[in-house]
Amino acid sequence: MSERLRQSDSEAPAPPVPLRRNRRFQTLWIGAAAANLGLETVEVAYPLLIMALTGSPALAGLFGFTQIGTALLVGLPAGVVVDRWDRRRILLISEAVRALTLAFIVFSLMAGRANFGLLIAAAVVLGTGTAFGAPARMLLIRAVVPDEQLTAALSQDEARSGAAALAGPPLGGALFLVSRAFPFLAAIAGFVISFLCALLIRVPEATRPAEPADDAAAEGGKKSALGPLTTAFSGVRELVGDRLLRSALALVSIFYFSITAAILMVMVTLRDQHHSPRAIGLALTGTAVGMLAGSVLVPRLNRLLSPGALLLAASTLTTVAVALLALPLGPVWVFAMLTLAALGLPALKILVDIMIFRQTPDHRRGRAIAATITLIGAGSPLGSLAGGLALQFLGVTGAIVLIAGVQAVITAAGLANRHVRSARWPA
Numbered sequence: 001m002s003e004r005l006r007q008s009d010s011e012a013p014a015p016p017v018p019l020r021r022n023r024r025f026q027t028l029w030i031g032a033a034a035a036n037l038g039l040e041t042v043e044v045a046y047p048l049l050i051m052a053l054t055g056s057p058a059l060a061g062l063f064g065f066t067q068i069g070t071a072l073l074v075g076l077p078a079g080v081v082v083d084r085w086d087r088r089r090i091l092l093i094s095e096a097v098r099a100l101t102l103a104f105i106v107f108s109l110m111a112g113r114a115n116f117g118l119l120i121a122a123a124v125v126l127g128t129g130t131a132f133g134a135p136a137r138m139l140l141i142r143a144v145v146p147d148e149q150l151t152a153a154l155s156q157d158e159a160r161s162g163a164a165a166l167a168g169p170p171l172g173g174a175l176f177l178v179s180r181a182f183p184f185l186a187a188i189a190g191f192v193i194s195f196l197c198a199l200l201i202r203v204p205e206a207t208r209p210a211e212p213a214d215d216a217a218a219e220g221g222k223k224s225a226l227g228p229l230t231t232a233f234s235g236v237r238e239l240v241g242d243r244l245l246r247s248a249l250a251l252v253s254i255f256y257f258s259i260t261a262a263i264l265m266v267m268v269t270l271r272d273q274h275h276s277p278r279a280i281g282l283a284l285t286g287t288a289v290g291m292l293a294g295s296v297l298v299p300r301l302n303r304l305l306s307p308g309a310l311l312l313a314a315s316t317l318t319t320v321a322v323a324l325l326a327l328p329l330g331p332v333w334v335f336a337m338l339t340l341a342a343l344g345l346p347a348l349k350i351l352v353d354i355m356i357f358r359q360t361p362d363h364r365r366g367r368a369i370a371a372t373i374t375l376i377g378a379g380s381p382l383g384s385l386a387g388g389l390a391l392q393f394l395g396v397t398g399a400i401v402l403i404a405g406v407q408a409v410i411t412a413a414g415l416a417n418r419h420v421r422s423a424r425w426p427a
Helices: 002-011 023-054 057-084 087-110 116-144 147-178 182-200 213-226 228-232 234-241 243-272 277-284 286-304 307-324 331-342 345-359 362-377 379-416
Strands: none
Touching: 023 057, 023 116, 023 147, 023 182, 057 087, 057 116, 057 362, 057 379, 087 116, 087 182, 116 147, 116 362, 147 182, 147 286, 147 345, 234 243, 234 362, 243 277, 243 307, 243 331, 243 345, 243 362, 243 379, 277 286, 277 331, 286 331, 286 345, 307 331, 307 345, 307 379, 345 362, 362 379
């Protein structure tokens, strides 16, 4: 009996390594942080460079629309590829292509041959790289983190995004003042570091994920009838078919819709109040500060609240904060309200990630994550469009009330949904 007990004790799984000592995760995190900081740094340079070359703010906006639009358009097919190919290799190719694209822009600047057409072509390539790289990186992080550390790992990942959003824009502006090429060089360095970090790790799951025979056969039948389009949309169908995920994605997407529209509106408000561009820029960092602070709160919120309660609390907080932006109380008030509005976003995003990782089989996670990025990402361009139209026809106060009203309607729908209210975390 004692020998059997000793044998069972020896076969018991060893406790997981603490997250701070998980070298593969921390290496991936360092690479992601470097790439994110570079992206946030260079995002400031694109519109400044385009306006310097063309004098057109509209063309500067078209660059961002093209980059985001390409990422959304390519996102669903990219999810299928990520499910079928080596995810580490996809990330390496993505980072290499993005670094080389930015290097080409730097060379064109040095040669005096930079033009708007070149930059738009670069936007397409960069958006495509994001569509493939983002889900591949997420799945690699999941592969090196045990289940019990998933929330903590995703919280650290969200903190990285918030810190990059806070530090990148002022760094990009300062570098652009020194040289137009410097922000692009900083982004290249970020992608190179990310490439090297991905190159250093070894992940058993990085090979092509196994696809169960029944799923493969079913998918093959769909292909014969409708072609690859059905496979690409399978992630969307899976997410929309889950009541809680459907509600969560709607709330996160509406958050981006509301925040994007609100930022445009408060920029107009602060400009009309004759505040300096520096004061406006500092006020708008409230979103990044809120995300950074919210990422620290995620583990505690996940312990205290059910998924449904977390969704509804975060959405209610955003609704109130966006509505209060209608009060013309200056940059400090805008900073505080944007911080408050963004406070619940990390918890919402991590909730969606956890539900996907714990409920979706590994061979379909790439499609599910790509669908998530696409559905959530659609909120920003729609918010920009709706915000601009609302400003033109309703004025600042009316536009803010309208956007807060949309957020409130979605929140009320969640409150009325018994499946959302009774939702529980998956085992």
